[in-house]
Amino acid sequence: MLTQESAPKEERREPLRTTDLIFPSVSSQSSKVWSSIKRSALTVGNRLRSIEKDSISVISVKDAYNLPLVANERCGSWYVPPESKAGSAYFKSTDGHAGEWSFSLRRLNLQMLDIIEQHQGCVIVDSTRRGKSMPDALSKTVPIWCTVINRALFPDDATAHSLVTPPSVVSASEHAQITQRVEDFVAGFLSLPLDPAAMRMRISKPLKPLWVTPDSELPSLWRGHDHFHTIVLCTASCCSPGGEASDNGYVQGAADDSESWACGLTPILFWQSLHDLLNASEDDLPGMIRGIVQASHGRRDERAPVLVKPTSNIFIGSETNDNKWEAVITCSPPNTETASPNAAGPKRLHLEIGPGKIGSRQLRHELSKISAFVETLQTSQRPRILLTSTESNDHATGVALALLCLYIGQSGCWLGQRSAGNAVNKLFIKQRLSWIMASMPDASPSRATLQSVNAFLMG
Template sequence: MNYAADPAISDASLFGAVSKSLAKDSRSVHNRLHSIAHDSEFVTGVSEAFGLPLVANERCGRWYVSPERIADSVYFKSTDGHTGQWGFSLRRLNLHIIDLAVGSGGIVIVDSTRRGKRMPDALSKTVPIWCAVVNNAVFGAGSLHTSPAAVSASEHAQIEAQIGTWTQQLLSCGIDMATIREKLDKPLRPIWVTPDPALILPPEPPTFDDCYAIVLCTASRMVQDGTERRHGYTYVQGAADDHEAWASVITPNIFWANKELFLKASAHELEELIRDGRLQSQPTVDSLEILTNTGWLDISAIADTGIYIGKKQSVIHHYNDITDFDKIIDLSTSPTALPERDESNNNKEVLQLPIPAGKRGSKQLRLELPRIMAFFESTCLSSSKIRLVILCDTGSDFSVGAALSILSLYYNDDGEIKERVHKRVDKETVRRRLAFIVMQRKVNPSRATLLAVNSVLMGWNN
């Protein structure tokens, strides 16, 4: 648009339009990828200086760490640390990370944030809350530690006043605290690291005799207006944040597989690369691959319940390829041929209910849960040994919702199956069963999926 040729546009409007256009250009894919590459060098330096493994905070943190360097990932949301909305999430317990922290002496959690903040709320408040709650649950005492550079004394006091309540919620949710107490012999202690020019990283990895160090690494440097001109590109603070809005087909794995190609390309050449779609990709490294007899699945057992949840690692063209299981609930959208009845597979029972992603999928799950319950009752309750696998596209959302419903309705607190244990299911039962699942697999079911499960189970009267 030729702004100057339109007399109806005021000087103020023209200035605003031009400023908005320049701001958008400064945050182009070209500038973002160069910024991410720059910040990743700082992240690597922090890991080496402390001698601790790197853990990506989903989803932003994964962009700043090459796949081969990611030891694990966590889900700590900034919304749980927003001022006045602090919380301890029982559906994002992240307790799986304790094993790595204990085994390595600590961990480095990586995240970033856009302009206006020195560090994301996930690192300044959500993780410190988590550390304090876990310490209190394990040791019966423990202080809240926050960074004075990010949290005021008043806000610190308000958060600290709620640690006891959140600790009781954790203790009452059904988690096996005895096992955690056996592992965690020292408290967790948050330590903050940001790319401040005055920062001096330790020349040798320090030792922490009295705690396990949870180093909270903010990848990007705080700059005025969120951007800063560098040699050959414009630096974007928190460039990886909100990647759905800018990354197009690029994912963290694709970025790292094509990093040198991306960084050598001009802005125009980069756009052509994205349009052509000829990019290398890498498999994710954070999944637990379990090889069945003839096919790959990314699945986890829910303790000794006989139920497994997860996803198909690659397209499985026939359910007969999944030979380790005779009961299959497939909620994924990838097509798979249903088994034909014959002497070799007459015991294989499959319920195929393709569910699309997002809130639309959660609404469909709500409609399909009665069919899932009926399938479980007809095929599993009469079995002497249950071998049921529940699959969905992500392995952490709809399959969790289906398993959660089954565990809430048919299993007791010890994970033992009983015929219709609960004629009515309350929210406390659902919370305890979700905690049971979270202890077995790193999952992140959406709020919409959990609402769908609660809606169906609260009305289950028979």
């Protein structure tokens, strides 16, 4: 029998409160309710209305600075009416992610130089979601690009060599870490077979970024800078403190990741059908969008063939009806190529490549057909070869890259046979890719396609 002294003491406990109780079923139901609320706020209708609202802000930026709008693809094009769109840029937020800062050698954006020079600057439009004030593409990727271009093309102008980032978004520590990498970015850019002197002829002043959000006070009169071309980096979306969606149905960065919500709708189709889409009920929208998309399928996106310089015979684009091609290489799914290889006209090679990433993986094996095909072209000193895809120019760009690495000399001349002098490695492939990107800036080959080409060439 325990005595009073030896008995264990009872711990003093606070009285149990109702708020301390956890009812799993209630917690689960609450989670489902919040998920349902979020889904209802992120409807297609709310997204389209939010895009249209944000586009009004974008147009006001264009008017305030009297500069042309350039959409940072693919998101930016949703916010820019086609009649106001001066061009496209391809700056990825991933190149501005913390610790992963980069200057992309396959997204050079050199087409921007001509637009900037003509108008003394431009407005680059993008958006972001999840409560951020601006996307990494605008706060870091484009500033890195501006700094690299300035140092490479204006090496004697020290006033233009400093990295400029928005202090409200980029910390002093991150800014310093990016600055330490800039020289390596410049060296990588100058290692490409591009002529800095020729590029310097296209741009008369260094570049300087300036940031604008929907909360910014716009100038009543803008005169620009005497020493710099101004690159206005415009975030189209308002910053929602509660996340993507707000109580009033506004969706921040509504156009982001459009593949997951747009049901095939594209920016061009959106602006063409703007009035009908914005006035449709949420229940009617899916059917209306299906009709718009289906009607557009009959209108193929034709693109005039683009010459990949410095070659004089490699082209990427849609096939034309004339007979100026000695050879046509088509990338399309099986059973879609109807032309007979023995028919009059250009010699043809059909590479059986499906859409998307699956097709990119198939590309590696289909490229093995190229060598035998090129041997049939030996009768021509410089055969004009057209590379085309039924889905997009992604796979055709991959085939063009393989041809450039295997059959084109350093000066762009046609070799007609695999050159033992072409030491194919990653740097060599990047250099050849720069020819494509300089000639066709919106080619933007996917990572999966480039991986297949690399595997084929170096495997």
